[in-house]
Each structure stands twice: as C-alpha cells, then as structure tokens.
Amino acid sequence: MSVGYRAVQWSRPKRLYDACAAGAMLAYLALFVGAGKLLWTGQRSISDEVLLIRATGSGALAMLHVLLVIGPLARLTPRALPLLFNRRHLGVMTFALAALHGTLVVGYYHGFGAVNPIRSLLVNNTRFDSLRAFPFELLGFAALLVMFVMAATSHDFWLKNLGAAAWKRLHMLVYPAYALLVGHVALGAVQSPRAWPAAAALAAGAACVTGFHLAAGWRSRGQDRAAPVADGWLDAGPAAEIPLDRARLVCAPGGGERIAVFRHAGGISAVTNVCAHQGGPLGEGRVIDGCITCPWHGWQYRPEDGCAPPPFKEKIPTHQVRIVAGRVRIDPRPLPPGTATPPARETSGA
Amino acid sequence: MTVADAVILFAALYASIGVGFAMLFVARGVGRVDPVARSAGVGFRLVILPGAAVLWPVLLRLWWRSSRRAPA
Ligand code: HEM
Ligand code: FES
Numbered sequence: 001m002s003v004g005y006r007a008v009q010w011s012r013p014k015r016l017y018d019a020c021a022a023g024a025m026l027a028y029l030a031l032f033v034g035a036g037k038l039l040w041t042g043q044r045s046i047s048d049e050v051l052l053i054r055a056t057g058s059g060a061l062a063m064l065h066v067l068l069v070i071g072p073l074a075r076l077t078p079r080a081l082p083l084l085f086n087r088r089h090l091g092v093m094t095f096a097l098a099a100l101h102g103t104l105v106v107g108y109y110h111g112f113g114a115v116n117p118i119r120s121l122l123v124n125n126t127r128f129d130s131l132r133a134f135p136f137e138l139l140g141f142a143a144l145l146v147m148f149v150m151a152a153t154s155h156d157f158w159l160k161n162l163g164a165a166a167w168k169r170l171h172m173l174v175y176p177a178y179a180l181l182v183g184h185v186a187l188g189a190v191q192s193p194r195a196w197p198a199a200a201a202l203a204a205g206a207a208c209v210t211g212f213h214l215a216a217g218w219r220s221r222g223q224d225r226a227a228p229v230a231d232g233w234l235d236a237g238p239a240a241e242i243p244l245d246r247a248r249l250v251c252a253p254g255g256g257e258r259i260a261v262f263r264h265a266g267g268i269s270a271v272t273n274v275c276a277h278q279g280g281p282l283g284e285g286r287v288i289d290g291c292i293t294c295p296w297h298g299w300q301y302r303p304e305d306g307c308a309p310p311p312f313k314e315k316i317p318t319h320q321v322r323i324v325a326g327r328v329r330i331d332p333r334p335l336p337p338g339t340a341t342p343p344a345r346e347t348s349g350a
Numbered sequence: 351m352t353v354a355d356a357v358i359l360f361a362a363l364y365a366s367i368g369v370g371f372a373m374l375f376v377a378r379g380v381g382r383v384d385p386v387a388r389s390a391g392v393g394f395r396l397v398i399l400p401g402a403a404v405l406w407p408v409l410l411r412l413w414w415r416s417s418r419r420a421p422a
Pocket of ligand 1: 055106138143
C-alpha cells in the first residue's frame with residue numbers, strides 16, 4: 001500500500017497519537033522539575049542543569065519502557081492495539097529526549113575544557129574493573145548510539161530497502177540497548193547517594209518489561225495447536241470451534257511460519273500468519289469488510305486468495321483447506337502468494 | 351596514540367565519509383535504488399540523510415548493484 005514517500009506519514013489518528021505522547025512527555029518534565037525544586041532543597045539542592053539532566057534521562061527511560069511493553073501488551077489484549085500502530089513515532093520521540101539528556105551531560109560535565117567533550121567522555125573514567133566507580137556514562141552513550149541508528153532508520157524507506165528481516169533484526173537492538181541502560185542507571189545509582197528511588201523505579205520497570213514478555217510468550221504458546229499430521233496434511237481441530245471472522249493459529253511441523261485459519265461467511269480459509277508489511281500476526285486480526293485485517297497497521301487481504309483489495313497489490317501465501325468429518329485439514333505447503341483456493345464449506349465435507 | 355584517540359579518529363573518518371556519501375545519495379542515489387523515491391520531496395530526503403550517513407556501506411552496495419542492473 002505504497003504511494004510516494006513523504007517525510008512523515010501523518011494521518012489524523014497519528015497526529016492525535018503524537019500530540020498525546022508529546023503532551024505527556026512535557027507534562028512529565030514539568031512535574032519532575034517542579035517536584036525536584038520542592039524536594040531537593042538546602043544541602044541537597046541541585047543546579048537547574050542537573051535537574052534537567054535527571055528529568056530528561058528518566059523521562060526517556062520511562063518512554064522506552066512504554067515502547068517495550070506495547071508489543072507484548074497488544075498480544076495479550078486487543079485493546080492495546082491503538083498504542084501499537086504508531087509505535088515508531090514514539091520511538092523517535094524517545095530518542096530525541098534521550099539525545100537531549102546526553103547533550104546536556106556532555107555539555108555540562110565535559111564541555112568546559114580544552115578537551116574535545118566526546119574524548120573527555122571516553123577517557124575521563126576508565127575504571128572498567130570497578131563496580132563502584134564504573135564509567136556508567138559510556139553505557140548510556142552506547143545505548144544512545146543504538147537508539148540513534150534505530151530512529152534514523154525508522155522511515156518506511158528503510159524497511160523496504162533493507163528488507164523486512166534485516167530491518168527487524170536491526171530494531172531488535174532495542175533489547176541490548178535497554179540492557180545497557182539498566183547498567184547505566186544501576187551503576188550510576190551506586191555512585192550517588194540517595195539514588196535508591198531511581199534504582200527502585202528501574203527494578204520495577206524491568207520486572208514489568210520481563211513479566212509482560214513472559215506472559216505474552218506463554219499466551220501465544222497456548223494458542224498453537226499441535227496439529228498432528230494426517231496424510232501429509234495438518235489437523236487443525238473442529239471447524240465449529242473457530243469463532244466467526246477470527247482465526248486459529250496452527251504450527252507447521254518442523255518449524256516454518258505459522259498458519260492462520262480463518263472462518264468467514266460459512267467458509268474456512270488458511271493463509272500465512274505473516275503480514276506482507278512488517279510481519280504482523282495476521283491470525284490475531286479479524287475479518288473486516290470481507291478482508292483479513294492485520295492488527296498492526298491494518299493492511300488487508302482477501303481470505304480466499306490472499307490478495308489485497310484493489311487498488312492495492314500486496315499478496316500473501318495461501319494454504320489449501322478441506323473439512324473432513326467436521327475437522328479442518330490444512331495443507332502445510334504454502335501456495336505462491338496470491339493464489340486463489342476455494343474456502344472449505346462447513347456443510348459440504350462432513 | 352591512545353585507544354580513545356584511535357576510536358575517535360575512526361569514528362570521525364567513518365562519519366565524514368558517511369555525511370559526504372549521504373548528501374550524494376539523497377540527491378541522486380535514492381531514486382536509483384528505489385524508484386518510488388524518485389519523485390520524493392526535500393523533506394523525505396532530509397529524513398533519510400542521517401540513516402544514510404550511518405549505513406553508507408550498505409547503501410553503497412545497493413547503489414552499485416542497481417547501477418549495474420540498469421545502466422543509464
Ligand atoms: C551520551 C549518553 C549519556 C550520558 C553521557 C549520560 C550521562 C548521565 C549522567 C552523568 C547521569 C547522572 C546525572 C546526575 O544525577 O547527576 C545520568 C543519569 C541518568 N541517565 Fe544518562 N547518559 C546518557 C544516555 C542516557 C540514555 C540514552 C538514557 C535513557 C534512555 C539515560 C537515562 C538516564 C537515567 C534514567 C538517569 C538517572 C536519572 C535520575 O537519577 O533521576 N541516559 N546519565
Ligand atoms: S505488519 Fe503492518 S499492517 Fe501488517
């Protein structure tokens with residue numbers, strides 16, 4: 001569903017999303033600065049620069065937590081899907097705030113001197129062997145570099161020209177970056193007195209991220225039917241158990257992509273579970289207006305031939321389906337993308 | 351030269367080549383590599399620029415390949 005490229009693909013919902021995210025970000029910064037002014041007084045008072053450094057750093061890390069939780073949350077409940085479709089814009093905003101934090105630090109702690117501030121960041125502290133004096137700033141710097149690469153490659157142009165698989169691998173670097181940041185904040189907290197609130201918030205956040213990922217993984221394992229093999233085809237269970245306009249997921253033996261088996265208008269159709277756009281889980285979507293609709297960004301395909309409705313040209317692989325004694329049978333070998341294959345009628349086969 | 355100096359020198363070299371390449375790439379290369387980008391405006395080209403400066407070795411390969419496929 002590609003027409004020409006634009007700098008930012010904004011639509012009304014995306015503008016609303018971005019406005020909400022930016023508003024929440026500014027509100028957080030204002031609250032943090034306000035609370036900091038009230039709490040850190042007298043002996044514990046800190047300069048405005050340090051207050052801003054803390055506000056931007058903790059704000060960026062909080063946004064990163066939201067980003068990391070959106071994916072698994074959307075697999076657990078469809079109500080979280082509105083958060084997912086514009087996650088990339090949120091990612092770029094997170095990078096911008098993190099870059100502000102890094103710039104403030106480099107300017108404030110490393111800027112006043114004849115030394116190149118980046119060089120100062122690198123050589124200032126090289127006590128890599130010490131937990132109590134570890135150069136935690138370098139961990140933040142490395143994470144910021146990774147976030148920069150992800151933000152810089154977030155446009156659809158990169159997705160298309162690097163290829164979906166390579167792009168996805170690149171953007172999976174968010175997990176190592178997150179680990180670096182956990183180190184950045186934890187080791188930074190070791191070095192400053194009274195940093196336990198930051199450390200405690202981080203521990204709670206990390207527990208949240210891990211918990212949601214484990215829960216989503218556990219849930220999607222439960223959805224897969226083992227699909228025992230009968231005459232080379234897979235058994236996908238009773239046809240009557242598939243909810244109308246929804247899918248059941250089936251695992252092909254020996255790995256391979258999962259297959260989404262949809263029931264629509266009295267017929268059963270099977271397509272790959274992988275969306276042609278960014279590999280979204282089609283089997284978690286619904287049939288809307290006669291088309292399987294990807295839960296991630298709403299690309300659509302007809303169940304009977306895996307083709308997007310005109311004028312769009314995207315195609316996904318389909319699978320042959322039969323109903324034998326009320327049970328769905330699927331041919332695990334995918335047909336070429338866009339191949340029409342008649343839906344199995346629930347009344348005919350039995 | 352210390353390790354830090356070597357790292358900085360390498361990063362500076364890589365980035366300078368990258369920025370130079372990226373300017374050429376967004377002006378001429380994008381349209382070759384991806385025909386959809388041929389008619390794109392300045393905003394799109396600027397958005398692509400930082401990524402092109404980082405991933406220039408990848409894009410150089412794509413550009414070179416596309417120029418061999420369709421000379422013109
Ligand atoms: C060039 C890169 C970075 C440098 C040099 C850097 C440096 C620092 C420094 C010096 C502090 C201690 C501030 C203080 O309390 O005086 C700090 C704290 C922090 N940084 Fe970074 N950082 C970088 C990147 C990042 C990134 C990318 C993130 C997150 C996305 C981040 C998140 C935080 C957090 C959450 C804190 C703790 C704030 C608090 O105590 O409330 N930093 N960083
Ligand atoms: S992954 Fe984007 S629409 Fe399916």
